[in-house]
Amino acid sequence: ETGVTQSPTHLIKTRGQQVTLRCSSQSGHNTVSWYQQALGQGPQFIFQYYREEENGRGNFPPRFSGLQFPNYSSELNVNALELDDSALYLCASSRDPGGSTDTQYFGPGTRLTVL
Amino acid sequence: KQEVTQIPAALSVPEGENLVLNCSFTDSAIYNLQWFRQDPGKGLTSLLLIQSSQREQTSGRLNASLDKSSGRSTLYIAASQPGDSATYLCAAYQGGSEKLVFGKGTKLTVNP
Numbered sequence: 001e002t003g004v005t006q007s008p009t010h011l012i013k014t015r016g017q018q019v020t021l022r023c024s025s026q027s028g029h030n031t032v033s034w035y036q037q038a039l040g041q042g043p044q045f046i047f048q049y050y051r052e053e054e055n056g057r058g059n060f061p062p063r064f065s066g067l068q069f070p071n072y073s074s075e076l077n078v079n080a081l082e083l084d085d086s087a088l089y090l091c092a093s094s095r096d097p098g099g100s101t102d103t104q105y106f107g108p109g110t111r112l113t114v115l
Numbered sequence: 116k117q118e119v120t121q122i123p124a125a126l127s128v129p130e131g132e133n134l135v136l137n138c139s140f141t142d143s144a145i146y147n148l149q150w151f152r153q154d155p156g157k158g159l160t161s162l163l164l165i166q167s168s169q170r171e172q173t174s175g176r177l178n179a180s181l182d183k184s185s186g187r188s189t190l191y192i193a194a195s196q197p198g199d200s201a202t203y204l205c206a207a208y209q210g211g212s213e214k215l216v217f218g219k220g221t222k223l224t225v226n227p
Contacts, residue, residue: 033215042206045216107158109156
């Protein structure tokens, strides 16, 4: 069983640029959630995708957007990058969106640095 | 709005000591409470998941308890080892939403 993978591992961008982060969910999982973790903080929920549709969104501006593909992999896009977007971006997959009986399995994360 | 707090923020103990990490949450309407481990710069590893109807879960040297009425969970680590050094995060899966709400974590250092 393949775990959750994310690419790239590290990324350096400058203010105003756009970035795309990618996530492959664990085999058999149809739900992907994205989290942002600033240094010294707990992860903050960005949004969740279930069967290619957005299924919940946290307190993040519209310049944070996402996609989920038929194979349940996902992308996180961030436009007009700001310095405060520097963080570890975590992707998590689960068997269903309810989450009541199953944990979310996290990938290793993408470290984004905005200069 | 759910808020999750973890105390202490950091903890340093000698090897072999038993220890308790604390987690509190403000809204008891949770589906489950999860404990994760995070090594520096890495992703999260799930340790234990306690359903809202359960009181505790055990895995090896780890035991997690849940008291919804008081809004508290504890993670007990027995006979700590240097390899246990990491940041431990608790997260509440909120009823009616699709997200985990995390605390800021407790950074544990186990000294040989």
